[in-house]
Amino acid sequence: GESVGLHLPTLSVQEGDNSIINCAYSNSASDYFIWYKQESGKGPQFIIDIRSNMDKRQGQRVTVLLNKTVKHLSLQIAATQPGDSAVYFCAENIKGYSTLTFGKGTMLLVSP
């Protein structure tokens, strides 16, 4: 969902569950997408990326899915751990442009 004011969308899960974080992007010309994890007081950390010529990419415990038809990106985290608790941002890039456009972020809370 959309964040309003200072309230980030929050996803609360139990340890061991699978988590799915969603992101809607706006520009149909975007062809490169990145997921970042940001822990409190730290800079964003690269998790996984995907190009627009793919619809799925897997990493260690993470999978990114891209649906270009509806301009939707998701991050799936398997067997979520307390250490996964953070704010997750999606970012999009248009080929030929160096800048990234960030989504509003989703806070993931993992309880033991």
Next chain:
Amino acid sequence: GAVVSQHPSRVICKSGTSVKIECRSLDFQATTMFWYRQFPKQSLMLMATSNEGSKATYEQGVEKDKFLINHASLTLSTLTVTSAHPEDSSFYICSARDGRGGTDTQYFGPGTRLTVL
């Protein structure tokens, strides 16, 4: 690989003073670096794009005379907040573009917490 450092990690200064923040790419050369500002519970706001050897490109609404950016080498960009005021207090984060492999992946520094008294 792709490690970016930032210094200092936090700084407290008096109103009216200037503060310099350094951003370094440690294991790759970055022709392009970026400076962001982040308020609590919000996303990253791009302030400017820093290109090695040329002037920075500032986003709309960002005062270039207040936020001076210098990208003197392929591994170092600096942001100087001049005549800082309490409203400049924020979390400043840099990133460096790693163009290896033909991607536009940005790797971020750990951030600098600026508090202006």
